[in-house]
Amino acid sequence: MGSSSQALQQLEAARHVALGDGNHYPQILPAVVPIIGASANASLEVQRWGADFLAETFASPTWAPEQKMQQSLKVLSTLKDYIESQDVGIIKSAIQASACIYPLVYRHIISDPNDKQSWQLMTAIKSNILRRMDAALPGVRICCVKFVQQVVLVQTPAASADPRRQDPNDVSLTHVTRDHPLMPYINLEAESSGLLDRLLGMLHSDNSDALLLTATLNALGLLIQRRPAIANKILSSVLSFNPVKSASPPMTAKNKVLLRSLERTTRVLLINVLKRNPEHPLSGRIQQYLERMHRMRLEAFDDSSRKRPAPVEPTDGLDAAKRQRLGATVPNIAPAPPSNTVAVPAPAEAPIPPLPPGPVSFRELYTLNPDASTANFDVQIFQDPNQLIRILIPVLASVDERKLTTATNAVRARFETVRQRAAQAAAQAAIAPAPLAVDDDDEYEPDFEPENAEQVANRIDSAPPDNLPEQPAPSGPIAPYKLPEAPPLTEQEVQKYGDDTIRRAFGMLSSLDETASKTKVQKGGFNRYAASSFDRESWVTIISRLATRTTCGLDDPDEGVKSEYGRMTKKGSFALSDRIRDGLYNYIMYDWKRRLDLAINWLNEEWYNDRLQSSSEVSSLPNGSNSSTSNSGTKGNYHRCCLRLLDGIITYIEGTDKVLIRFMSEIPEIDMEIMRRMKKMAEDPERIDLACMVLQYLCMFRPPVRGICVDVLEEMWRTNDRAKPSARKFLAIWRPQILESEAENKVKEETMNGNGNMEVRPVA
The missing domain is CATH 1.25.10.10 (Leucine-rich Repeat Variant)
Incomplete structure (x- = not known):
């Protein structure tokens, strides 16, 4: 020991x-x-x-x-x-x-x-x-249920048949190969199916213990959640299980506790299934089962614990079958039926209570039972209207016509009583004298203390003089009153208020759900309604059009100072369009990968606005003038906004971000200056392949810019040694003569160096 x-x-x-x-x-x-x-x-x-x-x-x-x-x-x-x-x-x-x-x-x-x-x-x-599992003690059988649950769990296929999409910690039959020497796939699947049938058979056996049934239900909950392949089979078996009928005939306190626990476990299991999947195919059956189980629970537990009801006594007098009391009023007894008919005793009806004094609510008006038990029932517990309809139709069909007529007459009499009370109250209010005017402020309490000399002097000084003549009332109509006009805003105030407005607009745009607009089909084109809805795309269209179209022709092109990206800004003035463009740029660059579609829409609006301005300038020129001299070489707002966005994106882009290909392929216009950004990006060794992929994509799917892209590839091949292998592959397709001339020069150089005649410097 x-x-x-x-x-x-x-x-x-x-x-x-x-x-x-x-x-x-x-x-x-x-x-x-x-x-x-x-x-x-x-x-x-x-x-x-x-x-x-x-x-x-x-x-x-x-x-x-x-x-x-x-x-x-x-x-x-x-x-x-x-x-x-x-x-x-x-x-x-x-x-x-x-x-x-x-x-x-x-x-x-x-x-x-x-x-x-x-x-x-x-x-x-x-x-x-x-x-x-079948013959041991209850405690051992409960442990066996847990073991069987694990066996069924690992020997049943998982939700996804693809092993690459499964949880690595979830062991299932999917991981077993078909030709496994120790664990044949077919044998494991058949064994798990048989063990699941044994678990489900416990729910319908006659001699099962309540604790064992509770353990079985808890084990089935995990199988329903993690193995959808057998979930419907388990739910069908659970829906045919009646926890109340598994009670032993003597309803002792212990049996009541066990049955309540079993009923609650079953209800929680089914409610969790509905919470995880409200659109489950068996959701209708589950709802009906929960309602039926709720009624059975009330019948099994509430009626068993209720005391014997009190005997029904007559309310309008004494019972004729009993000995009469002296001095009591005996009610009129209906005549006895004929001898050839069988007398059927009428059921005793509860008396209808009178209306309470004072104002009556609709609830009190329609409540006819004395204990008012039905008035305390809250119909809001029925979340589904169809469920309430399914209950009301059988209830209304089972109502006795005689009782319904009696209740309707009682409510009609009550309503007449309420009307009489209201008429009497109105007549008394008309006869009674009008009450004195009372100040609305109930909390005001006047100060009845005597005034001192200083208070009396102040009151006399503030009073008007006694010798003022009385002013006659105006005879003509009173002229309408107009508020004075506000003073004009200064330039600093205009700039401040404009910045606040733009900031609020972009703050509201950031708060919108960015995924809601993707599910809606929007009408495309430049003539679409910009504010057809209140989603993110509509607001971006409105803001971009405010930046591009509202100030067309309002600014003087000759006045201004050239700033970064070729922008012309007025000295000391507030350029509303440029402020909105700055806000759009900052909003897009805050999350440029997800907001790249907004950048493309903005640039399309800028390009369209530049085309409108150029066409209006050409139409306004006098006859015989040259349009090229009037533009003075300006490229418009699209060019500088595109370069600014491209420079911002290239700063943060990585070699694996393929979104740049989409951006370059969907912007409306590309020139050499835009394409040289790809050459600059190729100076980073990690982004050479991305730059070459962009150029190759544009060569294949945008033929108008193929020449520009091949020129940029040639410059990369000549100036960037690290980009030379990648550029060589594409030049061999689109411009092979460059490589052939370079090879000829190299052969000449080697030949002349070998003869010793002269040395030729290789071509860059």
Whole structure:
């Protein structure tokens, strides 16, 4: 006894160390297994501790699954000895540990088909547990249900058949190959299907324990969530399960508690299914099942705990069958029916209570039962109107016509009483004298203290003089009053208010949902309605058109100072369009990858506005003048805005961002200055391939700019040594004569250097 207690103390100390830090489990477990094994002649207390320790160890999430899988192979023999023990506590803990170990061994055998010994030990443990599932004690059977749940979970295909899209920690039948030597695919699938049928059969067996049924329902919930392939089969079996009928005939307090727990577990299981998937195909059946189970629960529990109702006594007098009391008023008794008819006793009806004095609400007007129990019923618990209709139609069909007529007459009489009360109250209010005017402010309390000399002097000074003549009332109509015009805004105020307006517009644009506009089909074209909806695209169209079209022809092109990107700004003035363009640029560059479509729309608006301005300038020229001299070489707002956006994007773009190809392919106009940005971007070794891909794409799908793209490729090939291999591949397709001339020059150079006549410098 002393040695076993000392060993338990040491083992408990090791357990506390492992609980403090899960990284110690791989070191502690190999040292503990030889001590707790049944083959080591350990005492019963040590074996119980060992079984609990193994169940706790492999259920702990604090150490890695790979280490668990390695250590699980070392405890299989110990678990096999524990399963064959006669102690119930050891068997229960061993089954729980086996439920945690089975997925680990399953994964190991998938990756190592040659470990036949480990799989044989696991198969022996599984067979022993399955034999105990039907005839063991209730506690052991509950542990067996947990083990069967894990077996069905790992031997059933996962939600996705593609192993690349699965959760790596979710072990399933999908990971098993069809030709596995130790675990045949067909056998595993058939075994899992049979074990699932055994679990579902527990719900419909006559001698099942309530605790065992609760454990089964909890096990089925995880299978429904993680294995959609068998979810409908499980739900169909659960919907045919009646937790109330599984009650034993004597409804003791213990049985009531068990049945309430079983009913609540079933309800929570189905409600969680609806929460995870409201559009489930069986949602209608689940709703009907929950309603039916709610009614059955009320019938099973509420009626059993209710006391015997009080006997119904007549309310309009004494009962004629009883002895009459002296001095009491005897009601008129209806004549007896003829002798050839059978008298049917009429059901006793509850008296209709009178209306309460004072004002009456609609609820009190239509409440006819004395206890007013139906008035406390809240119909808002029915979220679905169809559900309420399904309940009301049978209820209205079962209403007695005589009772309905009596209730209708009672409500009509009550309504007449309410009308009479209202008429009497109105007549009394007309006869009563009008009340004195009372100040509206109920909280005002005048100060009745006597005034001092200073207060009297102030009141006299503020009073008007007594000798003022009375002013006659105006005879003519009063002229309408007009507010004075506001003073003109200064240039600084205009700039400040304009900046605030633009800032609010872009703040509202940032708050809109950027994904809502993608689901709507918008009408394309330049003549579309910009404000047809209040989504992000409509607001961007409005803002871009404000920047491009509102100031056409208002600015003097001769006045201004040239700034960065060729922008002309007035001295000391507020250029509204340029402010909006700056806001658009900042908004796009804040998240340029997701807002690249807005940048393309903006540039299209700028290009269209430049075309409108150029056409209007040409039409306004006098006859015989040259349009090229009037433009003086200006390229408009599109060119500078495109260069500004392109410079901002190239600053942050990486070599793997293919969105630049889309941007360059969808902008409306490309010139040499824009394409030289690709040459500048190719100076970065990591972005050479991206620049060449952009140029190749434009050569293939935008033939009008093919010459410009090939010229830029030729410049890259001549000036950038790192970009030479990539540019050479495309030049061989679009301009092979450059490479041929370069090869001829190189041959001449080598020939002349070999003869020793002269040296030719290679062509750059």
